[in-house]
Amino acid sequence: AATDAEPALTDGFQLVIDALKLNGIENLYVVPGIPISDLLRMAQGEGLRVISFRHEQNAGNAAAIAGFLTKKPGVCMTVSAPGFLNGLTALANATTNCFPMILISGSSEREIVDLQQGDYEEMDQLAIAKPLCKAAFRVLHAQDIGIAVARAIRAAVSGRPGGVYLDLPAKLFSQVMDAAEGARSLVKVVDAAPAQLPSPDSVARALEVLKGAKRPLIILGKGAAYAQADEAVRELVEKSGIPFLPMSMAKGLLPDTHPQSAGAARSMVLKDADVVVLVGARLNWLLSHGKGKTWGEPGSKTFIQIDIEPREMDSNVAIVAPLVGDIGSCVSALTAGMAKGWTPPPAEWTGAVSARKEANIAKMAPKLMSNASPMNFHGALGALRRVVQERPEALLVNEGANTLDLARGIIDMHQPRKRLDVGTWGVMGIGMGFAVAAAVESGKPVLAVEGDSAFGFSGMEVETICRYNLPVCIVVFNNNGIYKGTDVNPTGGSDPSPMVFVPDSRYDKMMEAFGGEGVNVTTPDELYRAVSAAMDSGRPTLINAVIDPNAGSESGNIGSLNPTSAVRKG
Numbered sequence: 001a002a003t004d005a006e007p008a009l010t011d012g013f014q015l016v017i018d019a020l021k022l023n024g025i026e027n028l029y030v031v032p033g034i035p036i037s038d039l040l041r042m043a044q045g046e047g048l049r050v051i052s053f054r055h056e057q058n059a060g061n062a063a064a065i066a067g068f069l070t071k072k073p074g075v076c077m078t079v080s081a082p083g084f085l086n087g088l089t090a091l092a093n094a095t096t097n098c099f100p101m102i103l104i105s106g107s108s109e110r111e112i113v114d115l116q117q118g119d120y121e122e123m124d125q126l127a128i129a130k131p132l133c134k135a136a137f138r139v140l141h142a143q144d145i146g147i148a149v150a151r152a153i154r155a156a157v158s159g160r161p162g163g164v165y166l167d168l169p170a171k172l173f174s175q176v177m178d179a180a181e182g183a184r185s186l187v188k189v190v191d192a193a194p195a196q197l198p199s200p201d202s203v204a205r206a207l208e209v210l211k212g213a214k215r216p217l218i219i220l221g222k223g224a225a226y227a228q229a230d231e232a233v234r235e236l237v238e239k240s241g242i243p244f245l246p247m248s249m250a251k252g253l254l255p256d257t258h259p260q261s262a263g264a265a266r267s268m269v270l271k272d273a274d275v276v277v278l279v280g281a282r283l284n285w286l287l288s289h290g291k292g293k294t295w296g297e298p299g300s301k302t303f304i305q306i307d308i309e310p311r312e313m314d315s316n317v318a319i320v321a322p323l324v325g326d327i328g329s330c331v332s333a334l335t336a337g338m339a340k341g342w343t344p345p346p347a348e349w350t351g352a353v354s355a356r357k358e359a360n361i362a363k364m365a366p367k368l369m370s371n372a373s374p375m376n377f378h379g380a381l382g383a384l385r386r387v388v389q390e391r392p393e394a395l396l397v398n399e400g401a402n403t404l405d406l407a408r409g410i411i412d413m414h415q416p417r418k419r420l421d422v423g424t425w426g427v428m429g430i431g432m433g434f435a436v437a438a439a440v441e442s443g444k445p446v447l448a449v450e451g452d453s454a455f456g457f458s459g460m461e462v463e464t465i466c467r468y469n470l471p472v473c474i475v476v477f478n479n480n481g482i483y484k485g486t487d488v489n490p491t492g493g494s495d496p497s498p499m500v501f502v503p504d505s506r507y508d509k510m511m512e513a514f515g516g517e518g519v520n521v522t523t524p525d526e527l528y529r530a531v532s533a534a535m536d537s538g539r540p541t542l543i544n545a546v547i548d549p550n551a552g553s554e555s556g557n558i559g560s561l562n563p564t565s566a567v568r569k570g
């Protein structure tokens with residue numbers, strides 16, 4: 001504090017907190033330890049919400065999905081070296097999925113790292129982070145903290161969002177400077193993610209191509225969900241009359257029950273469409289790279305692509321009408337262009353899509369009514385489908401193989417940004433980090449539908465969920481193993497197959513260990529009632545859903561990606 005003789009002073013601890021608060025950061029997802037424990041105590045004391053995890057990967061995943069949900073960078077803080085490394089998978093996953101997050105890690109002093117003198121948790125973290133994220137910065141002087149935080153925020157959310165690493169050597173925190181000078185060094189970011197308008201020529205070109213379509217299709221990707229341009233997207237779909245196909249985390253942008261949704265006719269529309277409009281969706285492995293039998297006759301497709309990243313165009317196949325800009329600006333420009341004259345797609349196309357969709361829904365319906373016990377995936381997911389339909393506000397977290405692939409098609413979503421899953425990388429372990437941040441950021445109930453293997457990657461965070469008393473209901477689809485629970489050791493030896501777990505285990509007891517609710521269910525009806533009760537109570541709940549170990553298939557729907565040996569028999 002200031003006295004007449006001495007000017008007021010501030011320090012690195014305070015400047016980091018001030019810089020984050022000045023830029024609207026409210027929540028920190030962390031694992032404490034040297035050199036950030038005091039920083040976290042101070043941050044909490046100054047009104048930031050500090051959510052403390054059991055493993056940095058989960059804190060990082062929480063920050064990443066917080067970024068996806070809020071369009072502000074989620075902030076994860078870790079200790080140096082091992083804590084930093086544990087956060088890297090989440091930082092890389094955020095960058096791959098275009099989620100804005102900032103990983104802030106304490107680190108050793110440069111002079112010790114550069115001479116490799118063996119400090120406590122010594123590592124050249126900045127160099128290691130750089131290839132895995134969108135941008136990486138280090139701060140050596142307290143007066144640079146303000147500009148560094150501003151740079152990190154803008155790097156995370158501008159253009160294609162992604163992960164940013166900010167390296168803070170321990171001695172930075174205790175550096176002292178004049179408080180007034182410190183205040184002047186802070187930077188409040190202006191227009192961090194500016195609208196990026198498409199060129200009029202590119203809009204005209206895209207409209208020309210679209211007008212010539214006989215069987216057009218709109219594919220909505222998680223970029224379209226992230227953009228929060230929901231009304232503009234709805235207008236494009238409904239004004240154009242074009243069928244739409246939502247990618248996993250774009251489900252709910254328009255309800256899956258929307259008359260123009262082609263979700264239940266995915267194979268047909270990908271094969272038969274002639275002009276495809278990609279809206280914030282990459283033509284990567286999830287869309288078979290825009291090639292092969294998924295897409296019908298070679299050369300039978302014309303692609304229009306809306307994306308904020310110009311280099312995404314032609315990544316896999318030629319894009320005849322690239323629209324580079326932000327989703328809202330591009331979609332609104334297209335809709336405005338249609339107002340000057342637009343003919344909806346031929347009824348034979350929209351009719352054929354609807355007919356196929358209705359037929360597929362009718363074929364699936366009886367499977368979802370299955371009351372078999374032990375449950376199969378369809379019966380269990382039929383019950384959860386009803387819960388989500390009755391509770392459209394709830395957020396749904398989903399990971400696993402069969403548990404993921406079947407839930408994606410069976411559980412309809414009714415509102416935007418409610419389905420949060422493994423995304424582009426198909427990474428296991430996002431579950432509990434996503435569930436915590438979904439509850440913290442939205443204040444809404446969260447339903448996490450987890451394969452038993454997937455749950456195991458982040459399961460220790462049930463204690464975190466209990467500690468903050470979060471409204472999270474975890475359903476573990478317990479089929480005793482990875483993909484199935486039936487694999488056996490081919491030698492007949494005492495070791496179990498590497499693909500199976502302790503049979504008939506009770507994950508619900510884990511939640512009870514920390515004061516949450518644990519329930520064991522063996523029928524879809526019991527599952528429906530237990531989840532409904534959990535959502536009503538808002539209490540941390542884990543439901544152990546017993547699934548028939550025979551019910552699954554190897555790797556869910558992507559078994560074809562597995563290499564097979566040509567020389568080994570059987």
Ligand SMILES: Nc1ncnc2c1ncn2[C@@H]1O[C@H](COP(=O)(O)OP(=O)(O)O)[C@@H](O)[C@H]1O
Pocket residue numbers: 096097098159160161220221222223224226227247248249250279280281282283284286306307308309312325326327328423424
């Ligand atoms: N605000 C935005 N405006 C335009 N494009 C965006 C925006 N945010 C993200 N994107 C783009 O959206 C795309 C998301 O693609 P992807 O992650 O493959 O979605 P999905 O897996 O749902 O198909 C990325 O290429 C990214 O550059």
Ligand SMILES: Cc1ncc(Cc2csc(CCOP(=O)(O)OP(=O)(O)O)c2C)c(N)n1
Pocket residue numbers: 399400401402403404426427428429450451452453454455477479481482483484552556
């Ligand atoms: C970080 C990481 N390590 C391993 C893997 C490989 C994998 C993909 S899916 C999966 C778990 C499937 O078993 P689960 O029980 O969850 O689901 P179900 O089919 O319903 O039984 C693994 C281990 C991935 N994707 N990421």
Ligand SMILES: [Mg+2]
Pocket residue numbers: 451452453477478479480481482483484
């Ligand atoms: Mg399993």
